[in-house]
Amino acid sequence: MRDTRESRLLLVLLVAIAFALITVDIRGGEASPVDSARHAAATVFGPVENGVADAVNPVGNAIGAVRDSGDRHDRISALQRENAALKQQLGSSARNRSRVRQLDTMLKTAARGQYGIKGAQVIAIGAAQGFSWTVTIDAGSADGILRNMTVLNGDGLVGRVTTVGPHTATVLLANDPDFTVGTRMENTDELGFATGRGDRPLAVQLLNGKADVKKGDRLVTFGSSNDKPFVPGVPVGQVIRVDPSRGDLTRTVYVHPFVGFTKLDLVGVVVEPPRENPRDTVLPAKPAKPKPAPTVTVTVTPSGNPDPNADAAPDANAAPDANADPNGDADPNGNADPNADANVPQ
Template sequence: MAPPRHRDRGFSRRIQYGLFFGYIAAAMGTVASIALLLIARFDPVAYEGIRGLALDVTAPISVATRPIVRGTGSVASDIGDYFNAASKNRALRDELAEARRGVIQARVLAFENARLKRTLRLVGEQVRPIVAARIVGSSLSGSRRFATLAAGSADGVASGQPVRAADGLVGRIAEVGRHASRIILLNDGGSAVPLRVVRTGEAVLGEGRGDGSLEIHATTAGGPGFRRGDLLVTSGVGGVYPADMPVAVVMSASGEIAAARPLADPAKLDFALVLPEQPSPPPLAPPEGRKR
């Protein structure tokens, strides 16, 4: 069998020409390098011109290849982001949960600040309270409605004193201990408060129904009657409760009887103010003509 042609590179002209031109290119590159070194050593100004020319020649190539390089880097970054998405998602969820907790805390502080401002404004407008204390318990079922106040005789609390909150009248002190007392609430089945309708000025009587509401009775026949939304305040009659203290709002009316909702909800109260009991007005002196 005949040997294959061009088995040795000596028999291939193309390979020979390739080696020849490779040697020439290497020699030219060596000569050019030596020449650049000599120019840089003995003629720096000319060397700077050569570098500027090289920069001008390679700039278009850099501009053309820059998007490719940047696209390659972006693809690498996208791949890294894809594999790190789970950890970043967990970190973002943790940050969101922390931000939500901060928002909730801010809302709680804003509500507490508004409530304290209302209480301070209330203290400034009304008589000086005996004590401001926390409501620590309440019985809000059955016909008897009571609340426990964390203040007693050691704090100046006495039986019969009115108790109010920022929204309105809560009730009065029924029992007193050394460091705690019991409040009988307005909606207790045995509670009665003299009231006045703000719209008409009519004197009425509010009685607790034991179900969280008040039953309002007109004290005069043929009066102007009640309307839904009428505001009821204390009249000051009897000397127990100060006058013009907000108490309740009429929810429904039927003739000379109405159902009202107390403004101060005991289930939502944190603090309450104990006020001094109002002194009863002195008896009227007899007319001068009746004296003997």
């Protein structure tokens, strides 16, 4: 349509009529003169609006779903992160309880031996440093750690410090083939040298070839000069096999170490040796021997009331009755008859 003067006048007129109808409808309220026209329009155009809404709503819902999918994805991601955090927290609680037990046991061991220790955590294993059995701990020279210091945990001897950095140190484990430590047998004081054999039991060469040693005997460290690299009294292990004595100057036994070298976590480096040799006091208490179970013996005793119906057999060795009637006429009461003729030989 061309923009002419007549069209502009028609547009102004329609706008004026619309405002007039709106004003009349508002003032009329429920009695509005255009109310009937509104109802008629609703009757005519209502079904059309519903049909259009039914057709358009799925599209609108799809658009809304696409628009909300980002928020839902973010919410799912947040829930997944919360779930992972809760699982980690539960795992951390179990690990913390385990570390508390390890620390408590280690402190008790250090107290029995009067060792001054510096606690540390194993942060790496020997694969990064070669094929030897070594671990790296998170304590170094800044923490007072020096070479050739004894390393232990709550179970016993772990190893000795070999290299030291400012904040880390390397520990050679007691099961390494290059590891050797002087040992002393519990109670008998037999001396020897224990050597690591990897994942096999330690081999201990006793200096006395005739030493009286048996399975179950326990060993501790003998100690070194100036307590380096080993302080005395640290539990080493328990004898599991004894080679037969062949008259040699030495004797070899095999010892299962107290420490589990494949599951090390918290360790203690002995930075202050004991004032006195603790001897065997650091060894754990031996389990109590089980008491033998009492045995019950049942003895069957015959009854004192014989069976009245049983026929008693005459005793062939029974002595004759002194009151028996020689003539066989016995008195019912068991007394001999005074008037009976005695059978006296003439």
